Amino acid sequence: xxxxxxxxxxxxxxxxxxxxxxxxxxxxxxxxxxxxxxxxxxxxxxxxxxxxxxxxxxxxxxxxxxx
Amino acid sequence: xxxxxxxxxxxxxxxxxxxxxxxxxxxxxxxxxxxxxxxxxxxxxxxxxxxxxxxxxxxxxxxxxxx
Numbered sequence: 001x002x003x004x005x006x007x008x009x010x011x012x013x014x015x016x017x018x019x020x021x022x023x024x025x026x027x028x029x030x031x032x033x034x035x036x037x038x039x040x041x042x043x044x045x046x047x048x049x050x051x052x053x054x055x056x057x058x059x060x061x062x063x064x065x066x067x
Numbered sequence: 068x069x070x071x072x073x074x075x076x077x078x079x080x081x082x083x084x085x086x087x088x089x090x091x092x093x094x095x096x097x098x099x100x101x102x103x104x105x106x107x108x109x110x111x112x113x114x115x116x117x118x119x120x121x122x123x124x125x126x127x128x129x130x131x132x133x134x
Binding site (some may be wrong): 002003004005006007008009010011012013014015016017018019022024025026027028029034035037041044045046050052066 | 068070071072075078079080083084085086087088089091092094096101102104111112114119129
């Protein structure tokens with residue numbers, strides 16, 4: 001239940017003043033609306049414990065490491 | 068100038084009501100204080116364009132893909 005996600009940004013995102021809180025921030029790494037959650041983490045719910053995956057842009061998952 | 072980052076979370080982080088804004092959210096993927104920026108992105112500033120890296124827990128960088 002983990003995944004390798006490509007990151008292009010080399011600085012932080014800002015949640016600016018005036019934003020209505022609470023805000024939900026992507027934790028799975030897969031959101032296409034970063035830094036915000038877009039619900040894509042639902043695709044990770046059936047990842048197997050101890051395995052590591054990669055996801056392509058269309059959300060297709062492949063196993064990258066099997067312990 | 069990109070990197071593959073392991074993500075364990077399979078749900079979002081919350082920035083709760085009452086948080087003082089602005090908030091800076093990790094974009095590089097490397098913060099140890101996610102979802103918040105901890106300044107680790109400074110280590111990525113000299114990544115070469117078009118290359119992809121991985122970082123270990125101590126911040127040591129290795130090249131994982133050379134186009």
